[in-house]
Amino acid sequence: MNAFRFLVDIRLDDQLHEAVALGDRSQPPHRDCHRKQCVTVTTLCLAVACVLIATLGSPAIASAASYDDAVQQFRNGEYAVAAETAAFEVDRGVWSERWPRLLIQCQMTQGQHAAALQTYQEALKRYPTSIALRYMGLDVLRFNGLQDEVGQAEADLFSQMQRAFAGYITRDNLIAAGRFLTGRGEDAREVLEQFYDRVKERDPDYLDAYLATAELAIRKGDFQVAADTLQQALRLEEETPELHQLLAKALESSDGQAAAEQIAIALRINPHHLPSLQWLAERAIDRERYDEAKDIVNQMLQINLHEPSAWSLLAVIAHLDGEYEVEKLMRAAALSTWEQNPNVDHLIGKKLSEKYRFAEGAEYQNLALSADPLHIAASFQLAQDMLRLGEEEIGWEIADEVAKADPYNVVAYNLMTLRDRTSKFTVLKQDGIQVRMDAKEAKLYGDAVLELLSDAKRVLCEKYDVMPDKPILVEIFPHQNDFAIRTFGLPGGAGYLGVCFGRVITANSPASQGERPSNWKSVLWHEFCHVVTLEKTNNRMPRWLSEGISVYEERQRNPSWGEKMTPQYRSMLLSDDLTPVSDLSAAFLSPPSAIALQFAYYESSLVIEFLIEQHGHDALLAVLDDLAAGIPINDALTRHTGSLQRLDSQFDAYAKERANQFGALADWSRDTLPENGDLATWKGWTRAKPTNYWGLRELAKSAIEGGQWEQALIPLSRMQQLGVLTGERGGPLEWLARAHRELGHGRQEIRAIQDNLAQSSDALPALRRWINIGQSEEQWENVLDASQQALAIQPLLPEFHLASATAAEKLDRHDLAVEALSALLALDPVDPAALHFRLANAYDEQNESFPAKHHALMALELAPRYRDAHRLLWKLHHGVSDEDPATANQAGVEEPDAVRVPAIEEEETL
Template structure:
């Protein structure tokens, strides 16, 4: 099975041989010969096809009646009995299915397919020992009559049997499932089995690829679309929802699809719709334990503990030791960031099935997200030892070894882990920022943290993704907070234009505060909205700019989301822009709420959430305003803000070729004089044509009309070029400082300002701009060099030493000079031993460096007031 790009191949685990006498996966020669000789049992093909269609389309009762009639009339063929049992199971008629199975196995004692189905029947009826007995029966059949498994269907049964016995998944895939899909490409069941195995091992990409190779008639099967929906759930929710719709179009009673739909609705905090979907599932099968488990989740989210306990008990009423119930409840709660509650349910599941690997994987990730690392990493090792094919376990154990080489910094209730070199370069600044955030945000929201906050910063994006989600990916995410654990990408993982790492950590630490205050019981829109809002409060340049696209989306009713449904905007965004807009709109909602009702009301909402109230209950309570009215008021507020953006401009775009010259753009503007896009293109084109005077007039006017625009080819950048080319440094500095005040990652602007500061010997400004650039990228030598120079002139010896130490790690162009200057500063600070080391390093690189020799002489001579040795 494939592993994520960039990862090593997953080692193959050996088939575990247990005392109970598991069969080796390599089958005897007799079985292989039988595969090549056996045929299938003849059945009434036309009638069976019709009956299978009834089952496939959800007409389970009709299917069962047809099958019963065929059995009663003496039709030979276990297919009819299996179809009857499956129809009874689908409707929750577990006792009837048990009766049908026990009658059938008397008639077809040699059917491995039937015995494996019998295992499910016994488990549904809570008869676990009898289910285990069916596995022993299958084992005996494999040894004594291997020809029974000679069909494609038999091979798939053997694959599932060996997986249940703990066999290596890759060997099952190679020796059974792949054989069926290659030799019988028209048999969809082989593709289904492979996809299910891939999903169980959390390899959704392989599952999707496999299903897309399935035969065309699989498109008529709800199971195909259901599996496809599962494969796309995490990475493409819109496509997943489309596949679910296809499944339910074929079979409106397909319980698996209904439950996955409910799962998606719960993710989107559309709890009422999820409840309605569960009712549809109960109408098909009132005994379905997974539906009751989801019902328990909804009760938990409503803070209905009695309802939660009732639903859980109903889920376990038939099979009291079913581990899937607690596993599902816990997994869903963890999806809601309620990791403590989720891990509690996983522990309950492990009491029922101590060797259940999916439960252990979920518990492992819950514990790591809770900061309970010792137990979490131990579980990861245990899982990988038993299932070397599990992608998540492999990734986590590999990452743990990598983390062992990180540097750990501890201070003021923080445990920060960084790659050693990065820790040396800006670890102290990370701690300083976190201390400031803790004081500022803790006071603002009335939160005192009782446990250490763990922050892990990764120089590789795939490492961040594995620590965060267990799998590579997570494109577009800069950081994630789970409560008291923060994971973040360092500037090293972000290419040439990294985001401002200070704003990222401020945002994520704000989550620590609000999640702590609410005990992780808050909707995503409010959590993200507050964090984005607080970024802009701390530093206006960190705020998200009000760009033309967002303006248009706010004024478009099909793209603007009402306040009461804002979390749904994060569920299945159409694009990265739509996801970014969800963050922007959420912050706008928090701004609206604070302006209208005050910060105390917002804190009250967080208190209510922490006590168990739902967001759509506390909002009306705290504001004395109905949800409908809040939606209308927020819409009016957002529309007003959008319309106040560049109110004197219009938004039509020039219908001209991309290479249109300034003259053509000027002519077009004669009939569209207020067009923002037209003026923007004209300003850029005038700069390209080096018509500096005309460009200056157009761009200054555009900046005045739309000062918020800092996107591509904005007026600030273009004016800076105009002023540089026309030798007007005062105007150039002013426009660059205006841009930097609006954009938190304006790296090129800071680089140009530093050049101008050094030329003007404006050391204070040079130091400040160097610090700003280090907040964007501390991994390049330029800002460290400028900061060292400025700090020396300002007499800030400690800062100069820190900057030169960083420069010594980053810059190899003139290491002797760097070590020499560092030695001088350390000597001035009375640190003679350190100074000697540095000056010797300078002389090692430049043996004829006279100033370094002079400094060394000073350092080896005893100080004037030193006491003689006695």
């Protein structure tokens, strides 16, 4: 019988000694003990369940009010005041281990490690049975450089846990024991259920049980459980910054704005809360606001001059600034109090990897693992770094080891599960590019993917004077969650179409994007441009520059690709939403809305246009070369474009000029716009303001919603004259085409469709309509062009392959016909025999007799009485033209009718 299931029903107080004895002699080991101690968490949990007695709800000691006040002082950041209070109580000999523990906490927070060691050693003499005190003492020893004594201290702690669980144990000791066992890598679920959950069951108002549970969930990557637990803890209404800081960590991967709000609350409670200040400093680094990050770090060091995370972040900033000697000094300072602290190198490496410095990040994770080979977080970060560097064999091996060592690590589990699914992907190779994609999708458009990427490599590598010296891996996922797990480690990431890590690209396939997918060609061109620029700069470039070049190169490749000017972007360029060039990367992190993020892409591309127009493409290349040499972006821009202040000012004027050029004759004011209005209201309003864009748009929208197409044409035609019709989804150009269609205006509809396609890379409904028009009018060039554009958006639907095949056959473009017909065969067609016959004809037209015979035979295998296939096979076999029967007769060859076919009615094919 499982020990934990058995514990559910025992009476904890009456059967205490019997249950402990049973647990000691009857339960098998949980796992092989990997440290010196051989007693496992299972045995300890058995005893824990037996001794959670009434002490959890015991009366407070006489000095509780004073102690609670001191704790609140500590929570509010009044560390010196709380330490003075605690020291007074310790000195006067109050019998409560909580006072020396509070004093140690104050001293360690302020970096007074020697004083904390003295307090700990004296307290241990008085309270040798305290698990919480001994657990706290482990860090005291470490930060005093007494690493050799830590092993014995851990052994003593474990022994004391065994003795304590056979008798009296308090809730704080129980939580400390759970944290200790978690740090040792013991079973997370058992720690949760048998330590933290049981404390909460006995005392639902004990905050530390919730905090410990959340810490454990965050450690395992289960942020939803952490957030739910902390939301429960909020109902306790305790003023503690730890709760809000942990909630921020739980929320930041899914809701950055909510996470920032929680940090603000934590710092309102305690302006000196070190973990919250560290969170702010890290976010400032993410936004490339390094001076701001340094200011925050300085605040941390004023609280604790020896704070390792503060010095670690300074090392990160020094590295990003190219000050490598300073980086070494900062790292040394971070390790000055605990030389083997693995968290220092893990933090430095993690932040560098977040800046796409995966090689440097991996080096730091290896340093962390040399200090602590069992550091799970460092191992998993190293696995991620290797995978993003394209070192897949090593990366998957390490990830597998982490998953086995830490079975409750959600991120590792997700990644290994994904590996099993992607092992079935088809692998395509060409020009040093390796593409992995779903087998069925590979048949449909895998060759087109390879062709596009090879072209991108040729064009962009030449333009930016760089050539990757290692293979480039591209993975295309048919399920959005798989893409997110491969890219971010967790499901989610909605809105991302592709991500490039350097030589590794991950992308969502059209199958994961619903009815209106984005143009996959545009996405892959964008991401491959990242490959080129990251390679050129050794991954040393700010995000705005990388994204700006990629969007700019999209438009250079195809004017319909990439972000373009819209009325909303015009308004944002002319408002405070325009971000200075020197601060552009911040616009990509935690944007307030989806449109704000899209605008950041557009603005960044506009900066690239500005730089090239004003300083030339060579100046841009020189900036990238400087970045590769380790020169910070601001210095590189100054060297080749002038001062940053001047650059910001010039770009501001350039952006506003571009905005004003768009719809220069239109009225863009919103001052007197009606808040709500019907068709009549908008008619009257636009009569007074006939060139106001917003009024005309609302009038057209109201008319369309009412099905009044003639009325809709009036404002839409006026907007067309003003040059403000744009091709966004569900936008005015789609309205205009629809209105002309409803009114039977064929030519005008075609013109609106063409205008829409010139501005939009993913206008699938417009392409579908253009194909239908072309087929009805037998304009096969238009059909072929439109169907090829449609396949760049949605290659998974038969209709576009069929249209392409028919148009290609009509135009004698038999190479394209073969591509389209082959794709149709992969889509489970209703009449595969007919497709094989058409393929045989297409190959025959290209004088490829072997595949032609193969497909003719396949058609006959599926439909043995298929007369046209018999005739084609006869012709292929005899090598004569069925258009010249006289030649065949002169050669003494029987005509096709002599082929042995049963004399019954010929089967029809669909």
